[in-house]
Amino acid sequence: xxxxxxxxxxxxxxxxxxxxxxxxxxxxxxxxxxxxxxxxxxxxxxxxxxxxxxxxxxxxxxxxxxxxxxxxxxxxxxxxxxxxxxxxxxxxxxxxxxxxxxxxxxxxxxxxxxxxxxxxxxxxxxxxxxxxxxxxxxxxxxxxxxxxxxxxxxxxxxxxxxxx
Amino acid sequence: xxxxxxxxxxxxxxxxxxxxxxxxxxxxxxxxxxxxxxxxxxxxxxxxxxxxxxxxxxxxxxxxxxxxxxxxxxxxxxxxxxxxxxxxxxxxxxxxxxxxxxxxxxxxxxxxxxxxxxxxxxxxxxxxxxxxxxxxxxxxxxxxxxxxxxxxxxxxxxxxxxxx
Numbered sequence: 156x157x158x159x160x161x162x163x164x165x166x167x168x169x170x171x172x173x174x175x176x177x178x179x180x181x182x183x184x185x186x187x188x189x190x191x192x193x194x195x196x197x198x199x200x201x202x203x204x205x206x207x208x209x210x211x212x213x214x215x216x217x218x219x220x221x222x223x224x225x226x227x228x229x230x231x232x233x234x235x236x237x238x239x240x241x242x243x244x245x246x247x248x249x250x251x252x253x254x255x256x257x258x259x260x261x262x263x264x265x266x267x268x269x270x271x272x273x274x275x276x277x278x279x280x281x282x283x284x285x286x287x288x289x290x291x292x293x294x295x296x297x298x299x300x301x302x303x304x305x306x307x308x309x310x311x312x313x314x315x316x317x318x319x
Numbered sequence: 320x321x322x323x324x325x326x327x328x329x330x331x332x333x334x335x336x337x338x339x340x341x342x343x344x345x346x347x348x349x350x351x352x353x354x355x356x357x358x359x360x361x362x363x364x365x366x367x368x369x370x371x372x373x374x375x376x377x378x379x380x381x382x383x384x385x386x387x388x389x390x391x392x393x394x395x396x397x398x399x400x401x402x403x404x405x406x407x408x409x410x411x412x413x414x415x416x417x418x419x420x421x422x423x424x425x426x427x428x429x430x431x432x433x434x435x436x437x438x439x440x441x442x443x444x445x446x447x448x449x450x451x452x453x454x455x456x457x458x459x460x461x462x463x464x465x466x467x468x469x470x471x472x473x474x475x476x477x478x479x480x481x482x483x
Binding site (some may be wrong): 161164165167172175176179184185186191196205206208209210211212214217219221224225227228229230231232238240241242244245246248249250251252253254255257258259260262263264267268270271273278279281282283291292293294295296298299300302303304305306307308309310311313316317318319 | 322326328329330331332333336339340343344349350359369370373374375376379380381384385387388389391392393394395396402404405406408409410412413415417418419420421423424425426427428431432435436437442443444445447455456457458459460462463464466467468471472473474475477480481
């Protein structure tokens, strides 16, 4: 017997897939769509818009998070879940962590998606490497050590700062 | 003797730090600023706007990347470098990888920043764990396996797709 939960999950995932097709049809970007759900209702949605918006950060999950945050007028989405038609990349998974979304539902099975060319292993490997072994240089501007650190310290020292 | 390169790096880093202070003063978000440079000129800049925009993805690097991409009207920033006053978090480092930015210059030394509370170890650890060991559930919607995979395949099968 299919539970109500399962039926809802199917409905939300189909909406994510529909968004992905719409985005591709419009030439907006890659084959990705996402919906964000709170209390059984969609509160945000998006699709990949890297091409149409010239924004390399405009992945489906990021656009959906921006949409939900705007609609709910808050940056904490801990009472929400996200449905996306493929496993999020490291940028999107980190965006999900920052948004405090409580659960991720993905569509295409990871191994099958990898077999047809969708995987983020290269990025995960880069993130796991020491700085000096990365593909792109990541260097400190040592002349500004103290100034840069003082800037961070000023945030810590402000008792009225709002954590996020 | 300070080289011209070093002097430029100091100038760009100071601008990133200035943006961070401006953002804090305006109540926009945390103590982070970033500038994107092409051929010795600033082509994009931003600061953390998580609080003011209610957007958990609006970190300094992401806002700067969006700004540079808009100004240059392209999503590939491989001829650019980014200056940010602290080590990018995994979301921002991944955004940098997606943007193809060629070099990252950071300000506050990593260990010193960690000592006063700025580190992203928890997120890096989450990203490195198998799905079943993460703090938030990451689950497949197995009823939609085939549909979700077919959507990805349709992108691969489109000969006129634009890689990004």
